[in-house]
Amino acid sequence: MKEIILTPAMRMLTELLEQRTGQILSENRLWRIETSLGPVLRAHGLKTLDALADAIRADASGAMGTQAVDALLNNETSFFRDAHIFALIGDQLIPAAMRHAEALGREKQLRIWCAGCSTGQEAFSIGMLFQNNRARWPDWRIEILATDISHTAIARARSGVIPQMEAQRGLPVSDMLRWMEPEGDDWRISPAVRGMIDFRIDNLVAPQAPTGTYDLILCRNVLLYFTAERKRALFSALARYCASGGALLLGAGETTIGLTTDFTASPEHRGVYRRVDPA
Amino acid sequence: MKNCLVVDDSKVIRKVARHILESLDITVSEACDGREALSQCQSGNHDVVLLDWNMPVMSGMEFLQQLTATHSSRPKVIFCTTENGLGHIKAALDAGADEYVMKPFDRDTLESKLQIVGVL
Ligand SMILES: C[S@@+](CC[C@H](N)C(=O)[O-])C[C@H]1O[C@@H](n2cnc3c(N)ncnc32)[C@H](O)[C@@H]1O
Numbered sequence: 001m002k003e004i005i006l007t008p009a010m011r012m013l014t015e016l017l018e019q020r021t022g023q024i025l026s027e028n029r030l031w032r033i034e035t036s037l038g039p040v041l042r043a044h045g046l047k048t049l050d051a052l053a054d055a056i057r058a059d060a061s062g063a064m065g066t067q068a069v070d071a072l073l074n075n076e077t078s079f080f081r082d083a084h085i086f087a088l089i090g091d092q093l094i095p096a097a098m099r100h101a102e103a104l105g106r107e108k109q110l111r112i113w114c115a116g117c118s119t120g121q122e123a124f125s126i127g128m129l130f131q132n133n134r135a136r137w138p139d140w141r142i143e144i145l146a147t148d149i150s151h152t153a154i155a156r157a158r159s160g161v162i163p164q165m166e167a168q169r170g171l172p173v174s175d176m177l178r179w180m181e182p183e184g185d186d187w188r189i190s191p192a193v194r195g196m197i198d199f200r201i202d203n204l205v206a207p208q209a210p211t212g213t214y215d216l217i218l219c220r221n222v223l224l225y226f227t228a229e230r231k232r233a234l235f236s237a238l239a240r241y242c243a244s245g246g247a248l249l250l251g252a253g254e255t256t257i258g259l260t261t262d263f264t265a266s267p268e269h270r271g272v273y274r275r276v277d278p279a
Numbered sequence: 280m281k282n283c284l285v286v287d288d289s290k291v292i293r294k295v296a297r298h299i300l301e302s303l304d305i306t307v308s309e310a311c312d313g314r315e316a317l318s319q320c321q322s323g324n325h326d327v328v329l330l331d332w333n334m335p336v337m338s339g340m341e342f343l344q345q346l347t348a349t350h351s352s353r354p355k356v357i358f359c360t361t362e363n364g365l366g367h368i369k370a371a372l373d374a375g376a377d378e379y380v381m382k383p384f385d386r387d388t389l390e391s392k393l394q395i396v397g398v399l
């Protein structure tokens with residue numbers, strides 16, 4: 001493949017992205033940097049990436065930089081992405097966390113953190129999964145914190161409105177009928193599911209939103225483009241917020257192996273990493 | 280290899296669906312209305328039917344009703360239609376459809392629905 005020559009403006013923008021979010025642009029996204037930033041250019045009547053770089057430097061509020069960073073983030077997601085992981089959550093991880101909580105005499109409540117939740121589908125999927133199984137867990141509550149650095153993604157997640165094209169991606173039609181309502185051409189998540197989730201703008205480079213500890217942390221398809229150093233820092237932050245006996249779920253192609261001793265790969269379930277209790 | 284019967288009166292839709300399905304390693308046959316689809320179902324052994332609603336000669340709904348009435352074991356049926364209203368979706372499920380795809384659709388949607396019905 002032809003090597004990409006970065007212009008000074010492109011370099012400035014990719015550095016800004018790395019600095020703020022830890023994300024390094026993959027080669028195929030680097031090829032599309034101009035396309036990704038097109039909407040930001042148009043919104044501000046700018047013609048070129050050079051003009052955008054200048055505008056970011058001139059903008060003391062930092063808002064311009066935030067918009068550019070937002071546009072460069074990969075927000076790809078879908079309902080029940082990697083469906084077997086959600087089956088595992090419902091069949092094994094949630095019941096195990098409940099048994100663990102009961103053994104400790106804790107109240108009947110689980111806490112789950114979706115770190116890097118994008119437009120919300122991952123958190124909504126857990127909400128639906130929980131509601132579908134209400135009868136199995138009658139007096140339990142689940143509290144879901146869902147965070148992302150992207151302002152636009154969190155705004156969409158909070159609205160609970162999903163465009164039709166995305167509404168059916170990964171989502172069984174039975175769940176769609178049960179947990180969504182049509183709204184024009186879009187679909188709105190029902191209050192029963194939306195109400196389980198607290199969506200917050202938060203940066204995983206230095207998380208502020210989580211409180212206490214979580215029984216289950218999902219951080220999937222987020223750290224693929226972090227440097228090893230950033231991954232190490234992130235895993236120690238995640239470990240701080242992971243309850244004893246809790247688990248971390250990563251995306252396919254992501255691992256803690258060789259990067260932290262705070263989590264260890266579950267021997268029986270791929271993608272699941274157990275919190276190792278501090279000695 | 281799995282088999283899918285694509286039933287749609289639009290040649291363009293059949294072509295798009297075929298392209299996606301073949302990229303998922305699924306063998307495709309085509310029918311352009313419900314009647315033709317029924318006769319293909321007599322002979323063929325399809326794993327799944329991707330079914331348009333509005334077609335001349337015989338609609339997708341009529342096809343589904345007749346298929347269900349005459350076959351004890353039938354392929355999975357995924358409606359794929361521009362009829363995107365709640366009423367239609369519910370009617371399709373009541374008639375025994377296994378999944379529902381609202382047009383326009385893309386590869387990811389179709390792939391995920393095929394996974395949901397257990398064909399992939
Ligand atoms: C590809 S999406 C994955 C969404 C979801 N977890 C899934 O697996 O479907 C990655 C998300 O991580 C977010 N992200 C990237 N860097 C982040 C950071 N430093 N802090 C918080 N979120 C970040 C992006 O904005 C994006 O929404």
Ligand SMILES: [Mg+2]
Binds near residue numbers: 287289332334
């Ligand atoms: Mg038609």
